[in-house]
Amino acid sequence: MSKPAAQRVSLNGVVTTAVPTPWRFILMGGVGAGKTTLLRALEQKDPTTTRKTQMVDYAGWGIDTPGEFVEMGHWRRILVSVSFDAQLIVAVQDATRADSYFPPHYFMTFPQQTIGVITKTDAPQANRERATAVLRAAGVTGEIYCVSALTGCGISKLRDDLLNQNVLEKRRI
Ligand SMILES: Nc1nc2c(ncn2[C@@H]2O[C@H](COP(=O)(O)OP(=O)(O)OP(=O)(O)O)[C@@H](O)[C@H]2O)c(=O)[nH]1
Ligand SMILES: [Mg+2]
Numbered sequence: 001m002s003k004p005a006a007q008r009v010s011l012n013g014v015v016t017t018a019v020p021t022p023w024r025f026i027l028m029g030g031v032g033a034g035k036t037t038l039l040r041a042l043e044q045k046d047p048t049t050t051r052k053t054q055m056v057d058y059a060g061w062g063i064d065t066p067g068e069f070v071e072m073g074h075w076r077r078i079l080v081s082v083s084f085d086a087q088l089i090v091a092v093q094d095a096t097r098a099d100s101y102f103p104p105h106y107f108m109t110f111p112q113q114t115i116g117v118i119t120k121t122d123a124p125q126a127n128r129e130r131a132t133a134v135l136r137a138a139g140v141t142g143e144i145y146c147v148s149a150l151t152g153c154g155i156s157k158l159r160d161d162l163l164n165q166n167v168l169e170k171r172r173i
Pocket of ligand 2: 035036037051052053064065066067
């Protein structure tokens with residue numbers, strides 16, 4: 001059987017490598033964690049114009065999900081179904097929040113690699129160490145990125161790693 005044709009991924013003029021198959025990541029995190037704002041920053045769109053996500057959104061570079069799907073147990077099954085459309089899970093944790101809505105080892109239940117993104121690092125009350133501990137406790141085994149979607153801090157590194165799929169090679173068991 002012949003291989004599928006290579007697809008060239010390009011993002012707002014940022015031309016990247018050709019990959020054999022299209023791939024997507026899925027964003028998971030609590031309500032207001034900053035998933036949509038992060039996605040817009042990664043897409044080089046205005047991050048200040050986000051609205052509350054009401055349903056699973058496939059329109060962007062990554063699959064955006066409402067925070068309720070993590071926070072409310074009976075909706076978690078939707079995340080499991082939708083995750084089949086993604087090759088990478090991006091767990092998003094608000095640096096200003098002490099609590100976590102991820103159950104212990106939650107991301108171990110998914111076969112895909114999971115990376116963590118700590119958002120809102122620009123906020124005065126941000127605590128990166130605490131957010132890192134929350135993500136590790138939730139079973140995030142991949143790299144953890146500290147970003148601010150509003151100031152842009154850390155965004156280009158994360159964008160590059162996603163575009164080049166570097167994140168997929170750094171799995172920690
Ligand atoms: N200071 C700061 N605020 C941020 C950052 N990212 C997001 N926010 C703010 O956090 C709030 C929630 O952001 P959203 O991106 O809508 O959060 P979400 O995770 O998509 O939320 P749901 O759609 O409800 O699941 C908004 O007021 C954002 O402006 C950041 O990096 N820094
Ligand atoms: Mg949202």
